[in-house]
Amino acid sequence: MTTDLNLAAKKYATDGFVLVKGLLSKEEAASYREASHQLLARLNRDDDPTWGAATGMSATKTKLQHLHDAQFYDAAFSRLLVDPRFTDVAAAVMGVPNVQLHHTKLFVKPPENGSPFPLHQDYPFFPHTHHRVGAAIFHFDDAPEEKGCVRVIPGSHLEGPREHDPEGSFHLPDVPFESAVPQPAEAGDVLFFTYLTVHGSGVNVSDQARTTWLVQYRDPGDPPTVRTHDHSLGQGMMLRGVDPTGRSGA
Template sequence: MTMKELEGRMNEISPARFYRDNGYALVKSLISADEARAYREECHALLARLRPSDPTWGSARRIAGGGATELRHCHDAQFYSAAFARLIVDPRFTDVAAELMGSGNVQLHHTKIFVKPAEKGSPFPMHQDAAHFPHTRHTVGAAIFHFDDAPEEKGCVRVVPGSHRRGPLPHVEEGGWHLPPSRWPLEEAVPVEARAGDVLFLSYLTVHGSGVNRSDEARTTLLVQFRDPEDLPAEDVHGSRGQGMMLRGIDPLAGR
């Protein structure tokens, strides 16, 4: 199915139904363009205050054809700026997350700002987030807030619709933690172009990646990973300062 056909299908049914069927859902204009612009400025101001770090995977260089690329990021953004603390508890976001999971309770796993610089923003090979922090019930989802437009030339997210139904897949550790590129080529995945203010929701089992930003403008996003609080980690492999914070509802396991 082409992206145009998928978009038509997304408009015909609820985001929750589309998410269950395809493993992702793009929610248009969840925040306004003006809000997105303000958050973009907040992201870049925050990164300017921090010591630069580049989390580009070694395997990403091969996708980029061997050319030098870079990525800027920040974990746990809400600990550095109150603007992000407000955003992750905004009911416009948490109500959608709850509907997609089928649970009234939404718990934070972690947040991360990603900026792909203009003309050389690093790609991500195809992978499942589940490989990085597996859970027992697989309710974990991601919300990617777009703070500027993300057309294909800016290295937008690419997905394999329905791949979440295959469950956890074996990943290659060398050069990152990703799926074998020969079996999961980035260019064959469906590009999910987005506008500033759109939020892309993904199951952590959905196979996805993203291309190189070859445009003349940075691509700026905030990643929020969330879960049902009753979905416990299968392995203690991913620490974050904010993990366990309730974004909506309650933690039924608290105190047990």
């Protein structure tokens, strides 16, 4: 499916996000879903990244599976990182020709009690000078509202960085979760948003897992104000174009 890059860039500039439908085919998404679950099972990671601030968003205890840097365990994810269908959109919405990797995270919300994420901006976790930093959430299976789909507050990026709760997760306790608009997606859809866009996600109360891959990208010409996520393998890798600064991961 061909993406209208100009239309995507306009919506991204206005709303702070754009959901690109069918960036991957259903067959590709299913293949990545299988690879994701096999990878998590093979590595047998038992750490749960559920935020403490998520307590109270569900009547029961929730859980979450995740993995940093999936591209260092399975080459299929490496290919997806440099797929022009993805990188051309990332470049268009940022308004720059060059796209650099910041980090990736694979997430699986288990059935019935998959953990939510309180509303937040990504900005405080890895602030940059010019705010040309974004995220792409690849949906490897359907994500209706009952599976805890992503929610966003349209236009929230225009207000710039916000004051966050500094305890643990940097969430926004004063912003009602209900004020965020659900963004249900189908397998193969990719949600792009700026790191200033207020977003979160609900509890997966369905009987099926929700599988997504988060790719954080940036303009290599936008220097970080704080060095973070240095543990992320491949930070500074060029996904499209060149790094005109010569800084790489710096």
